[in-house]
Amino acid sequence: MVNFELTKEQKMIKDMVRKFAESEVAPIAEHIDKTAEFPMDTFKKMGELGLLGIPFPEKYGGSGGDTLSYIIVVEEIGRACGSTGLSYAAAVSLGASPIYYYGTEEQKQTYLIPLASGKALGSFGLTEPNAGSDAGSTRTKAVLDGDHYTINGEKIFITNAGYSKTIIVTAVTGKNERGRNIISAFIVPSDTLGVKITSNYEKMGVRGSNTSSIYLENVRVPKENILGDPKKGFKQFLYTLDGGRISIAALSVGIAQAAFEAAINYAKERVQFGHTLSSYQSIQFKLADMAMQIELARNMVYKAAWLKDNGRPFTLESAIAKLYASEAAFYISNQAIQIHGGNGYMREYHVERYLRDAKLMEIGEGTSEIQRMVIARQLGL
Amino acid sequence: MNILVLLKQTFDTEEKIVLENGKVSEEGVEFVINPYDEYAVEEAIKIKEELGGEVTTISLGPDRFESAIRTALAMGVDKAILVDDPDVFGDEYTAAKVLTEVIKDQTYDLILAGYVAVDDASGQVPQRIADMLNIPIISTAVKIEIDGSNITVHRDVEGDTEILEAPLPVIITSQQGLNDPRYPSLPGIMKAKKKPLDRLSADDIGVSPDEVKAKTEVIETFLPPKKEAGRILSGEISDQGRELVQLLRSEAKVI
Numbered sequence: 001m002v003n004f005e006l007t008k009e010q011k012m013i014k015d016m017v018r019k020f021a022e023s024e025v026a027p028i029a030e031h032i033d034k035t036a037e038f039p040m041d042t043f044k045k046m047g048e049l050g051l052l053g054i055p056f057p058e059k060y061g062g063s064g065g066d067t068l069s070y071i072i073v074v075e076e077i078g079r080a081c082g083s084t085g086l087s088y089a090a091a092v093s094l095g096a097s098p099i100y101y102y103g104t105e106e107q108k109q110t111y112l113i114p115l116a117s118g119k120a121l122g123s124f125g126l127t128e129p130n131a132g133s134d135a136g137s138t139r140t141k142a143v144l145d146g147d148h149y150t151i152n153g154e155k156i157f158i159t160n161a162g163y164s165k166t167i168i169v170t171a172v173t174g175k176n177e178r179g180r181n182i183i184s185a186f187i188v189p190s191d192t193l194g195v196k197i198t199s200n201y202e203k204m205g206v207r208g209s210n211t212s213s214i215y216l217e218n219v220r221v222p223k224e225n226i227l228g229d230p231k232k233g234f235k236q237f238l239y240t241l242d243g244g245r246i247s248i249a250a251l252s253v254g255i256a257q258a259a260f261e262a263a264i265n266y267a268k269e270r271v272q273f274g275h276t277l278s279s280y281q282s283i284q285f286k287l288a289d290m291a292m293q294i295e296l297a298r299n300m301v302y303k304a305a306w307l308k309d310n311g312r313p314f315t316l317e318s319a320i321a322k323l324y325a326s327e328a329a330f331y332i333s334n335q336a337i338q339i340h341g342g343n344g345y346m347r348e349y350h351v352e353r354y355l356r357d358a359k360l361m362e363i364g365e366g367t368s369e370i371q372r373m374v375i376a377r378q379l380g381l
Numbered sequence: 382m383n384i385l386v387l388l389k390q391t392f393d394t395e396e397k398i399v400l401e402n403g404k405v406s407e408e409g410v411e412f413v414i415n416p417y418d419e420y421a422v423e424e425a426i427k428i429k430e431e432l433g434g435e436v437t438t439i440s441l442g443p444d445r446f447e448s449a450i451r452t453a454l455a456m457g458v459d460k461a462i463l464v465d466d467p468d469v470f471g472d473e474y475t476a477a478k479v480l481t482e483v484i485k486d487q488t489y490d491l492i493l494a495g496y497v498a499v500d501d502a503s504g505q506v507p508q509r510i511a512d513m514l515n516i517p518i519i520s521t522a523v524k525i526e527i528d529g530s531n532i533t534v535h536r537d538v539e540g541d542t543e544i545l546e547a548p549l550p551v552i553i554t555s556q557q558g559l560n561d562p563r564y565p566s567l568p569g570i571m572k573a574k575k576k577p578l579d580r581l582s583a584d585d586i587g588v589s590p591d592e593v594k595a596k597t598e599v600i601e602t603f604l605p606p607k608k609e610a611g612r613i614l615s616g617e618i619s620d621q622g623r624e625l626v627q628l629l630r631s632e633a634k635v636i
C-alpha cells in the first residue's frame with residue numbers, strides 16, 4: 001500500500017544532483033551570497049543536464065520526469081546553496097509550469113521549449129506593491145485594443161525577472177457580475193517595448209537569487225499571448241502557487257539539511273570542558289529535534305509531490321508542507337548557529353547564511369500566515 | 382568503432398570499512414562505479430561521439446551492480462552485459478576467464494577499463510584478459526588519440542609520460558587525468574531504463590564453474606592497525622637523529 005522506496009531513476013537523479021551540487025554549486029554559494037551575483041553559469045550547466053525541464057515531457061524540451069524527481073533536485077540544490085535553489089525552483093514551478101499547465105500548443109512550442117530545455121529562464125509576475133496573496137487587489141490592467149492587449153502596471157519582488165526571457169504577468173481585464181476583478185495571465189517576452197526591469201533590492205538572504213521590479217508601460221502583446229482561460233487567471237495561479245509551495249518546502253528541507261549537517265559535524269569535533277559538544281545532552285536534544293523535524297518535513301514534501309503526480313488534490317498538503325518545512329528550516333538553522341556559538345555568528349561557518357536564506361522560506365510564495373489561512377479554508381473554516 | 386568497457390561497482394571511496402564475521406560488511410554502504418572505470422566509460426562515450434559506433438559495458442558481479450551499470454547507460458553507454466551468476470564469482474583469474482568468454486562473443490575494436498579497482502586494488506584483470514585474447518594492452522592512459530586503425534596513448538609512468546602506439550584492437554586502462562567524467566543528464570537517466578541490460582549465467586556464456594574456479598583463497602581479512610599517536614623527539618638535532626635511528630631499529634624494527 002505505502003511505498004517509501006524511491007525508484008531507480010529517482011535515486012540516480014539524487015546521486016547525480018548531489019555530486020553536481022557539491023562540486024559546482026556549493027563552492028560558489030558564499031561568493032554569490034556576498035556579491036549578490038546571479039549564478040548564470042550554474043543555470044547554463046543545469047540546463048545542459050536537463051534539470052530545468054524535469055517535470056515536462058520530452059516533446060516540450062523536458063526530461064519527462066515526475067514532480068518527486070524535481071522536488072529531490074530542489075532539495076539537493078538548496079542543500080548546497082539557497083539562492084541557487086530558489087532561482088531554480090522559481091524558474092521551473094513559476095516560470096515554466098503555468099505555460100505547461102495552461103498554454104496552447106503554439107504557446108508551448110514557442111515559450112515552453114526554451115525554458116524546459118534550459119536555454120532561457122522564465123518568471124512569474126504576480127506580486128504588486130498592494131497585492132500579493134491578496135491577488136484581488138491587483139492593479140495592473142490589460143485592455144484589449146484590436147488584436148493586442150495593452151498592459152500597464154507594476155510588479156515587485158519577481159524572482160529571476162532580470163535574467164528572464166519571458167514573464168507571465170497577471171492583470172485585471174474586467175469585472176465579473178459580482179463586481180470583482182477578473183484576472184488574466186499573459187505571456188510577455190521581456191524584451192517587449194515598454195517593459196522595464198530593475199534589480200535594486202538589497203536582500204537579507206537568498207542574495208544570489210535575482211529579484212526584480214517590473215514596470216509595464218503601454219506594453220502591447222498579441223491577444224494570443226493570453227495564458228489559459230481569460231476568466232480563470234485567478235484559479236490558474238492558485239494552482240500554480242500550490243505547486244510552487246511544494247518546491248519552497250523542498251528548498252526549506254535542503255537548507256535545513258545543510259544546517260543540520262554543519263551542526264552535527266561541528267558538535268562532534270568541538271571540545272569544551274574536556275568533551276565534545278555532541279556528548280552533552282543539551283546539544284544531543286537539539287540535534288535530535290533537528291533530525292526529527294527534517295524527517296517529518298521531507299515526508300510531508302514527498303507526500304504532497306506524490307499527490308500532485310497522481311492527479312489528486314494537494315492544496316492542503318502543499319500548504320502544510322510549506323508551512324512546516326519553512327518553520328523547521330528557520331528553527332534548525334537558528335539552532336545550528338547556537339550550537340556553533342560565536343563561530344556560528346561568523347560568515348566563515350556558513351550557518352548564518354542558512355538562517356538568512358531560511359527566513360525567505362517563511363515569506364515567499366505566501367507567508368506562514370497565508371499558509372495557515374489556506375489550511376483553515378481547506379478545513380472548511 | 383565498437384568499444385567494450387569493463388565496469389565494476391565498488392564501495393564509495395568515502396565509505397568506512399566495517400568487518401563483520403571476518404568479512405567486509407556491505408550494510409548501508411553506498412556503491413559507485415569504480416572511479417577508474419568511470420574514466421573508461423567517459424572516454425568510450427567521447428570516442429563514440431567523435432567516431433560513431435557503439436559502447437557496451439561488461440561486468441561480473443552481484444545484482445546490485447545494476448545501479449552502477451544504469452549510471453553508465455545514463456551517461457551515454459548503449460548497452461550492457463552483466464554476468465550475475467554467483468557460481469562464477471571468484472578471484473582475478475576467475476574474473477578474467479569469465480569476462481574473456483563474454484568478450485569473445487562480441488565484435489570490438491577497443492576495450493577500455495580502469496587500471497585498478499579501488500576496492501581490492503589488484504590491477505590484474507585487464508592484463509590477464511589481454512593475455513587470454515592475445516591482444517596488446519597499454520595501462521594507465523592519460524590521453525588517447527585514434528587515427529584510423531592506429532591508436533596513440535600517453536601513459537602515466539610514475540609521474541612521467543610515455544607515448545605508445547598500437548594497432549587495434551587493444552586494451553587500454555585509464556588513469557586519473559584521462560578526462561573529466563560527465564554527469565548523467567536527466568534525459569539520459571530517463572532513457573537508461575529502456576536500454577538493454579543482458580544478464581548472463583555460466584550456462585549462457587558456456588563456462589563451467591569448475592574450469593574458472595579461483596586459484597587463490599582468502600585466509601583472513603583484517604583492518605590495518607589503528608594509527609597510534611606520534612612522538613616528537615626533543616633535544617639537539619644530532620641527538621634526535623641518533624635517537625630516531627635507534628628507535629627505528631629497536632622499537633619500529635624497520636631497519
